[in-house]
Amino acid sequence: MEKSALIIVDAQRGFMPLEEGRRVWPNLSDDERQKPNYGWGELPVPDGGEIINPVNRLVAASIQFGHLIATTQDWHPSNTAHFSDKPDYQTTWPRHCVAGWSGAELHPNLALPASSERFVKGTEELKPGQEDTSYSGYNAFAPNIVIGFGNKRLTLPYFLEQRDVRKVIIGGLALDYCVGQTALDFRQKADMDVTVISDATRPVASETGEAMLEQFREAGISYTDSETWIREQSKLDIQQQNSDNARYEITDILSDSLTPRGIGQWLQAHNRLLGQTPAEALADGRDEEVQAAAQAFVDGSYI
Ligand SMILES: [Zn+2]
Numbered sequence: 001m002e003k004s005a006l007i008i009v010d011a012q013r014g015f016m017p018l019e020e021g022r023r024v025w026p027n028l029s030d031d032e033r034q035k036p037n038y039g040w041g042e043l044p045v046p047d048g049g050e051i052i053n054p055v056n057r058l059v060a061a062s063i064q065f066g067h068l069i070a071t072t073q074d075w076h077p078s079n080t081a082h083f084s085d086k087p088d089y090q091t092t093w094p095r096h097c098v099a100g101w102s103g104a105e106l107h108p109n110l111a112l113p114a115s116s117e118r119f120v121k122g123t124e125e126l127k128p129g130q131e132d133t134s135y136s137g138y139n140a141f142a143p144n145i146v147i148g149f150g151n152k153r154l155t156l157p158y159f160l161e162q163r164d165v166r167k168v169i170i171g172g173l174a175l176d177y178c179v180g181q182t183a184l185d186f187r188q189k190a191d192m193d194v195t196v197i198s199d200a201t202r203p204v205a206s207e208t209g210e211a212m213l214e215q216f217r218e219a220g221i222s223y224t225d226s227e228t229w230i231r232e233q234s235k236l237d238i239q240q241q242n243s244d245n246a247r248y249e250i251t252d253i254l255s256d257s258l259t260p261r262g263i264g265q266w267l268q269a270h271n272r273l274l275g276q277t278p279a280e281a282l283a284d285g286r287d288e289e290v291q292a293a294a295q296a297f298v299d300g301s302y303i
Contacts, residue, residue, distance in 0.1 A: 002165075002167065003068060003165045006169045006170075007070050007072065007172070008058075008070070008072070009173065011106055011110055011173060012105060012107065013106075013107060014039060014097045015043055016044060018040050020107075024049075039102025039105060042096035049107070051171060051173065057230065058229070067169070068163060069115070070156060071116060072118075073121070074097035076096070076098050076099060076122050077099065080125045081126040161190070167194075170195070171200025172200070173202060174202060175196070175209050180216075183219075184219055184221070188219060195224060199225045
């Protein structure tokens with residue numbers, strides 16, 4: 001069965017405003033906040049901390065629905081042309097999310113299950129003057145570059161493909177850069193069903209955020225809030241459970257006997273419980289035993 005995955009992009013201390021650090025750690029002294037290991041506010045996205053509660057609700061719902069959960073982290077070398085003391089905020093940025101430093105840590109209030117997978121990106125050094133259009137620091141999709149922690153050397157798209165994931169739900173920072181690029185690539189390069197959650201992301205600037213939403217519309221990417229998404233998923237979940245129950249009932253009837261009467265009952269059950277005609281039941285190849293019985297009935301070979 002096709003699966004879904006929740007991807008939380010770069011919800012890291014370094015992308016959160018300084019005030020978010022104050023809110024999370026109210027008792028820290030100003031001296032402590034001056035130390036380089038403070039980590040908050042390196043490259044802050046306005047109101048970045050506001051995403052944490054919606055993201056946690058998405059995580060809880062995803063656990064309930066059996067979706068996979070993956071996080072990504074910007075994970076840069078300390079020396080790279082990705083950084084500059086005089087950043088242009090187009091291709092160069094203030095130093096942020098250096099591998100192993102505090103700014104690269106995930107927000108401490110993220111409530112992740114042990115089963116969630118962590119991926120890092122932007123790990124390669126960018127040379128001065130190097131074209132950075134394919135640079136993985138901007139995108140969790142980039143092949144062969146997004147690498148799981150440990151020695152797995154596994155890209156996020158490959159990881160998801162191996163697990164039959166065809167739908168991704170994306171939140172994190174920032175909408176107009178990493179979240180947006182990741183969503184576009186999953187839609188356009190992997191042909192996946194992509195939903196970005198509006199209250200689980202924030203843009204660096206409203207104009208570039210609006211421009212990204214326009215690209216989402218053109219690409220057929222859904223953009224909806226966490227409450228709506230969770231409500232829709234709950235409906236799907238209940239439909240799935242009803243359908244599973246109907247299947248169990250049908251299998252019960254079948255296991256009784258494959259006599260004409262049994263098959264007649266089975267066809268009626270298909271109509272009643274799944275709204276399927278015999279032809280549709282045949283086309284639905286998910287249950288081989290059911291299909292074989294339907295074929296026997298249609299062929300008249302059950303006698
Ligand atoms: Zn970066």
